[in-house]
Amino acid sequence: MPARHKLLILDDEQDILDLFREFLTRLPGEPEIHTAINGARALALLESEPFSLLLTDLKMPNIDGFQVLTIARKKYPGLKTVVISGLGDEQTRSRAYSLGIDLFLEKPKSNKEINLFVDCIEALLNREEVGGFRGIQSKGISDIVQMECLSKNSTVLKIINGPMEGKIWIHDGDIMDAAVGELTGEAAFKKIFGWKSGHFENLPGDPARPRTIHNSYQGLLLDSAQSADESEGGEAPPAEAGAPAAPPATPLAAIARIKGVEFVVSMDTADAKKFDHWGAENPEKAAAWCQKTMQGFRALGEQLKAGPLNQLIAMGSQNNAAMISNASATKDLCVGFHRSLTTT
Amino acid sequence: MGLLDIFSKSAGEVKFENLPRGSFTVDPSGKLIASTLPQAYPEELLRGMATAVLSAFQAAREAGQQLRELHVSFGSLKLTAREQRGGAIIFLAPAS
Numbered sequence: 001m002p003a004r005h006k007l008l009i010l011d012d013e014q015d016i017l018d019l020f021r022e023f024l025t026r027l028p029g030e031p032e033i034h035t036a037i038n039g040a041r042a043l044a045l046l047e048s049e050p051f052s053l054l055l056t057d058l059k060m061p062n063i064d065g066f067q068v069l070t071i072a073r074k075k076y077p078g079l080k081t082v083v084i085s086g087l088g089d090e091q092t093r094s095r096a097y098s099l100g101i102d103l104f105l106e107k108p109k110s111n112k113e114i115n116l117f118v119d120c121i122e123a124l125l126n127r128e129e130v131g132g133f134r135g136i137q138s139k140g141i142s143d144i145v146q147m148e149c150l151s152k153n154s155t156v157l158k159i160i161n162g163p164m165e166g167k168i169w170i171h172d173g174d175i176m177d178a179a180v181g182e183l184t185g186e187a188a189f190k191k192i193f194g195w196k197s198g199h200f201e202n203l204p205g206d207p208a209r210p211r212t213i214h215n216s217y218q219g220l221l222l223d224s225a226q227s228a229d230e231s232e233g234g235e236a237p238p239a240e241a242g243a244p245a246a247p248p249a250t251p252l253a254a255i256a257r258i259k260g261v262e263f264v265v266s267m268d269t270a271d272a273k274k275f276d277h278w279g280a281e282n283p284e285k286a287a288a289w290c291q292k293t294m295q296g297f298r299a300l301g302e303q304l305k306a307g308p309l310n311q312l313i314a315m316g317s318q319n320n321a322a323m324i325s326n327a328s329a330t331k332d333l334c335v336g337f338h339r340s341l342t343t344t
Numbered sequence: 345m346g347l348l349d350i351f352s353k354s355a356g357e358v359k360f361e362n363l364p365r366g367s368f369t370v371d372p373s374g375k376l377i378a379s380t381l382p383q384a385y386p387e388e389l390l391r392g393m394a395t396a397v398l399s400a401f402q403a404a405r406e407a408g409q410q411l412r413e414l415h416v417s418f419g420s421l422k423l424t425a426r427e428q429r430g431g432a433i434i435f436l437a438p439a440s
Contacts, residue, residue, distance in 0.1 A: 314409070
């Protein structure tokens, strides 16, 4: 006789917990159902005994569903995970699935949907593992920061890279501060951004942390990627015995990971034929356009005595492009991005 | 002659604090159509701006990019240009 399944339901509303408990008692095999009203409680329950399935809401105060899922997927790779959420948009779904969940279900609203919901859970519980790998996907720091900011989360990202430890404070999707060693603010963020491998964990948010970073997360990621580009690929992680280093990502790929970025071209200011690119359909033309445009406006700046050319935003009907130079004006960078992504 | 020199100012001597605020319109050939800038502002500099803007729109077309607008930030000046039937309207404002 198969062992009874143990289910854990996590939601910050007691009525919803009671409702889902009632739905799931219909499951054959009379599973043992536990509930948790907050993320900390759910994590403690998972720690204390083995569960077959975790059903969780996403939007919750302090530790949200994404944070619980991140930890649960990492610590309990055999645990089946289901998101039950009222947030059905594609972005939320993609983010949840990227964490390796098994199912994303919207909260049922009718009898028919309730039956379907119970059937889905039953099918998932009876599903035999047929091989393959389960686990958290490998993500870069820009992905992790973007995920937290896009979801308007409040969290402290603790990032460990060998003997170094950094923290990034995020409140309601805004990056408030960062710290690593004696560095704080943007300098610390850029240092952490330069790390190519390591691991991270989400700590509960710290709304009392004073704000030292006022740049938007997109602007900060672009600046950091630009800094990494200038420092020839960022900082190598310190050696850590037994820890295989992740394959190094190119600085352009780091920018390209920012949601909404469509292409990136980097070229020598003096010679547009010397370029590197990611995602550009016609990189030669894009490099020539960027170099010619930047050159023209640099000359205009000198003619007007208007100071250095800081940045140029070209807005099109479909997409936009931002052009900037490095500090020594030896390289130009052109980033094409979707109109929905702002540069401020 | 020498006495009046102190009142004259060549285009090359425009200082940061004297950068213009206003707008002007140019046709596809770069000819000035209308302007809200002070009349004393050197036309040579306006032509320079028009050339840079129209060249940028042209270069974008050659690269297959359909541009509507350019926002250019210099250390002390912001230039915004909007494409208008091959010509452009150009807005100038000191950088805040």
